[in-house]
Amino acid sequence: MGLQTPRPRRTQKRKRAKDAAQSVRVAPGAKRRFQTRLLKWYREHGRDLPWRKTSDPYKILVSEVMLQQTQVDRVIPKYHEFLDRYPSFHALAQAPVEEVRKTWYPLGYNIRPHRLHGIACETVARYGGALPSDPEELLSFKGIGRYTAGAVRSFAFNEDAAILDTNVMRVLHRVFVGTGDPKAQKPRLWALSEALVPKGKGYDFNQALMDFGALLCTARAPYCLLCPMKSFCKSYPFDGKKRDR
Numbered sequence: 001m002g003l004q005t006p007r008p009r010r011t012q013k014r015k016r017a018k019d020a021a022q023s024v025r026v027a028p029g030a031k032r033r034f035q036t037r038l039l040k041w042y043r044e045h046g047r048d049l050p051w052r053k054t055s056d057p058y059k060i061l062v063s064e065v066m067l068q069q070t071q072v073d074r075v076i077p078k079y080h081e082f083l084d085r086y087p088s089f090h091a092l093a094q095a096p097v098e099e100v101r102k103t104w105y106p107l108g109y110n111i112r113p114h115r116l117h118g119i120a121c122e123t124v125a126r127y128g129g130a131l132p133s134d135p136e137e138l139l140s141f142k143g144i145g146r147y148t149a150g151a152v153r154s155f156a157f158n159e160d161a162a163i164l165d166t167n168v169m170r171v172l173h174r175v176f177v178g179t180g181d182p183k184a185q186k187p188r189l190w191a192l193s194e195a196l197v198p199k200g201k202g203y204d205f206n207q208a209l210m211d212f213g214a215l216l217c218t219a220r221a222p223y224c225l226l227c228p229m230k231s232f233c234k235s236y237p238f239d240g241k242k243r244d245r
């Protein structure tokens, strides 16, 4: 048998996108049911968090960067302290980065204050202190990845942008996929997240997904018996011994 000609890169990319799109086809009924039940659950159980009381892109960005790898309870007091000290992109950009790092303490993962400071400097230099909402422009910032861009677009600019963090990945994988390692299925789960955002409700839907993953469909012991998705969830009843990763 002869050697196969390598598939050109663009064709491979197109094929991957096509595969991902095909593998996330969700029946319209299941999609509606998930959206409706999730939003209802959120109206009854959603958390009252300080960054949900603002649409200021700066404050939303600060909260999102702080929440990376840190629990909500630890973030709340630091979020208030940080915003009192640096209330805008301009204020943060003017502060010495070493002082910003000290203000950030004791939140761990010390690259984050540096990145946030860098984003503030770039926002001031390139956009006069107003963060853009365009996805490509957001992604061009060092320190803003696909998740943060989606979060800023939906929470600050009220756009129907998709998000996928650890919690959201876990929820979508359990409900709609049910097998394999979620981390190995990121393109598929991103496509799923995009397909599920209800038109005009991206803000509430994404906040609801995050709360649902943090409070009900938790990593170790999800509350399956209380779950509004249990009639169609592909992982119900979730077996803690066969944990997903």
Ligand code: SF4
Pocket (backbone or CB within 6 Å): 171, 174, 175, 216, 217, 218, 222, 223, 224, 225, 227, 228, 229, 230, 233, 234, 235, 236, 237, 238
């Ligand atoms: S039934 Fe269990 S695993 Fe499925 S979404 Fe609900 S809590 Fe998560």
